[in-house]
Amino acid sequence: MIHFRNVSKFYPTRNARAYIFKDINFKLPMTRSIGVLGPNGAGKSTLVRMIGGADTPSRGNIDSDLRISWPLGLQGGLQGSMSGRENVRFVARINGIRNTSSIECEVAKFADIGRYYDEPIRTYSSGMKSRVAFGLSLAFNFDVLLIDEVTSVGDATFRKKSQLALKRIRETTHVIMVSHEMKQLQEFCEAGIVIKNQNFVFHSCIQDAIRDYQETYVKL
Amino acid sequence: MLEKSPNSSVVAYYLDFLVGSEYMSNIVSRRTSRQVMQDTISALLTRELKVRFGSKRLGYFWALAEPVLQASVIAIIFTILGRSSLSGVPVALFLLLGILPFRGFTKASTQLATAIKANKALFAYRQVSPIDPFITRLLIESATYLVVYSLLMIALFWIGFQVIPEKPLELILINLFMLSMAAGYGLLLSNLVLFYDDAPRIISLIHQPLFFISGIFFVITMIPAQYWHYLTWNPLLHFTELSRDAMFSSYKTPVGDWLYLLTITICLWGGGLSFYWVNRHRFLAS
Numbered sequence: 001m002i003h004f005r006n007v008s009k010f011y012p013t014r015n016a017r018a019y020i021f022k023d024i025n026f027k028l029p030m031t032r033s034i035g036v037l038g039p040n041g042a043g044k045s046t047l048v049r050m051i052g053g054a055d056t057p058s059r060g061n062i063d064s065d066l067r068i069s070w071p072l073g074l075q076g077g078l079q080g081s082m083s084g085r086e087n088v089r090f091v092a093r094i095n096g097i098r099n100t101s102s103i104e105c106e107v108a109k110f111a112d113i114g115r116y117y118d119e120p121i122r123t124y125s126s127g128m129k130s131r132v133a134f135g136l137s138l139a140f141n142f143d144v145l146l147i148d149e150v151t152s153v154g155d156a157t158f159r160k161k162s163q164l165a166l167k168r169i170r171e172t173t174h175v176i177m178v179s180h181e182m183k184q185l186q187e188f189c190e191a192g193i194v195i196k197n198q199n200f201v202f203h204s205c206i207q208d209a210i211r212d213y214q215e216t217y218v219k220l
Numbered sequence: 221m222l223e224k225s226p227n228s229s230v231v232a233y234y235l236d237f238l239v240g241s242e243y244m245s246n247i248v249s250r251r252t253s254r255q256v257m258q259d260t261i262s263a264l265l266t267r268e269l270k271v272r273f274g275s276k277r278l279g280y281f282w283a284l285a286e287p288v289l290q291a292s293v294i295a296i297i298f299t300i301l302g303r304s305s306l307s308g309v310p311v312a313l314f315l316l317l318g319i320l321p322f323r324g325f326t327k328a329s330t331q332l333a334t335a336i337k338a339n340k341a342l343f344a345y346r347q348v349s350p351i352d353p354f355i356t357r358l359l360i361e362s363a364t365y366l367v368v369y370s371l372l373m374i375a376l377f378w379i380g381f382q383v384i385p386e387k388p389l390e391l392i393l394i395n396l397f398m399l400s401m402a403a404g405y406g407l408l409l410s411n412l413v414l415f416y417d418d419a420p421r422i423i424s425l426i427h428q429p430l431f432f433i434s435g436i437f438f439v440i441t442m443i444p445a446q447y448w449h450y451l452t453w454n455p456l457l458h459f460t461e462l463s464r465d466a467m468f469s470s471y472k473t474p475v476g477d478w479l480y481l482l483t484i485t486i487c488l489w490g491g492g493l494s495f496y497w498v499n500r501h502r503f504l505a506s
Contacts, residue, residue: 049344052344052346053345053346054343054344054345054346054504055504055505056500056501056504058501067248067250068346070344070345070346071344073344077341077344077345078341079341079342080341081271082267086267086270090263090267090342091345092246093259093260093262093263093266094256094259094260094263094345094347094348095248095259095347096248096249096251096255096256096259097246097247097248102246103246106246139246140246140247140248141246141247141248142248
C-alpha cells in the first residue's frame with residue numbers, strides 16, 4: 001500500500017504555478033504490478049520519482065511501509081565519474097549492506113559488459129548503463145520496483161534476460177512501470193494508472209487502463 | 221508459446237544458470253533513520269575520499285605541502301627584507317599561524333558550497349538527502365585541517381621551534397570555532413551555488429583579497445590604531461589574531477573578539493539553515 005495524502009506537485013513558471021498533480025488522496029494497493037499511462041509531460045516520471053523518494057511533493061506526503069526501489073530511469077541514479085562497480089558498491093552500502101563483494105559479482109554477471117564494469121559510467125552507452133542499473137536494482141529484495149522506460153533501450157539478449165528476471169520475482173516483487181509500449185505493459189502489469197486532470201485514475205485491470213488512455217488521449 | 225510465458229521453474233532455472241542462484245536475494249533490512257544516515261554518510265565518505273585523494277597520487281601530499289610552500293615563500297621574502305622575527309617570535313611559526321586558519325576557512329567553505337550540487341545525481345536514491353554530502357565534506361575538511369595543523373606543528377617542534385602554546389585550550393577552541401563558522405558560511409553559499417552556476421568562481425575571487433587583510437603577515441599592532449576599524453570587521457582577522465594570542469606569550473591581541481566571532485557564526489548558521497529549509501525541494505530536483 002502506498003498512501004498519497006493531499007499530494008500536490010507544481011513547478012514554478014514565469015506566470016503561475018504549473019500544477020502536475022493537485023490534491024491527490026489515494027491508497028494505491030501494491031498487490032499487483034501497475035503500469036503508468038499518460039502522454040508526454042503528464043507527469044508519469046514525476047509520479048514515479050515521487051514514489052521513489054527522488055523528488056518530493058510540493059505539498060502533502062507519500063508514505064508506505066514497503067521497500068521501494070529508486071526510480072530506475074535513463075537519467076540519474078548512476079554517477080558518471082564512478083565506475084559501474086563503484087556505483088554498485090555505493091548503492092549496496094546506502095542500503096545497509098556492509099559486505100559488498102558478492103553483490104558486485106552478481107551485478108557484473110547480470111550486466112555482462114566485461115571490462116567496462118570497471119570504467120567510469122560516463123564512457124558507457126545508454127544500453128550498458130541500463131544493464132548495470134537494472135541488474136543492480138534486481139539484486140535487492142525490494143517489494144516494489146520502479147521502472148521508468150529503462151528496459152526499452154537494451155538489445156535482444158538484455159531484454160530477454162530482464163524479462164526472465166522480472167518473471168522470476170513476480171510473486172514477491174511488483175513493478176510500477178512507465179512505458180509507451182502497450183505490449184510491454186500488458187505483459188508485465190495487471191493493473192494500470194492513467195494520469196489525467198492533474199490527478200490519476202486507477203484501474204484494477206490493465207486492459208481498462210489502456211482503453212481509458214486511448215479514449216482520453218489518442219485522437220487521430 | 222513456451223518462449224512467451226514459460227512456467228516459473230523454467231524461468232528460475234534459466235536465470236540461475238545465467239547469473240547464479242544467490243542473485244536477487246540481498247536483504248534490504250529495515251533500519252532507523254539514524255542508521256540510514258550513518259550508512260549513507262559512510263558510503264559517501266569512502267566515495268569522496270577516493271575522488272579527492274585517490275585520483276591524484278599526491279593528493280595527501282599537497283594538503284600538507286601547500287600551506288608549507290606558501291609560508292616558506294613569504295618567509296623567504298621576509299628574510300630578504302632582513303627580518304627573521306616579528307614581535308620577537310620566529311617568522312615561520314608566525315606565518316603558519318596566519319596561513320593555516322585562513323586557508324582552512326576558505327578551503328572548507330568553498331568545498332562545502334559545492335558539496336550539494338556536486339552530488340546531485342545521488343539524490344535519486346531516497347536514502348541520500350542533500351545534507352548528507354554536506355556533512356560528509358564537513359567531516360573530511362575538518363579532519364584534514366586538524367591533521368595538517370598537528371603534523372605541521374609536530375614538524376616545527378622537531379626542527380626545534382618553540383611550539384608549545386601559551387594557552388593550548390584557546391588555540392584548540394579558536395580552530396574549532398573557525399571550522400564551525402566555515403560550515404555555516406558554506407551552507408549559506410551552497411544556496412547561492414544552487415541558483416548561480418558561476419557562484420564558486422565569484423566566491424574564490426572575493427576570497428583572494430582577503431589574503432592581504434586577514435593578518436597573515438602582520439599583526440594589528442603593526443598598524444596605527446586609527447586604521448584598525450577598516451580591518452576588524454573581517455572575522456578572519458580575529459581568527460589569526462586570537463591564534464597568535466593563544467600561541468605566543470609575548471603577544472596580546474587588542475582587537476581579537478570571541479563574542480564577535482560567536483555572533484557572526486550564529487548569524488551564518490541561522491541564515492544557512494533557513495535558506496536550506498526554504499530551498500530543500502530545489503536541492504532535490506534535477
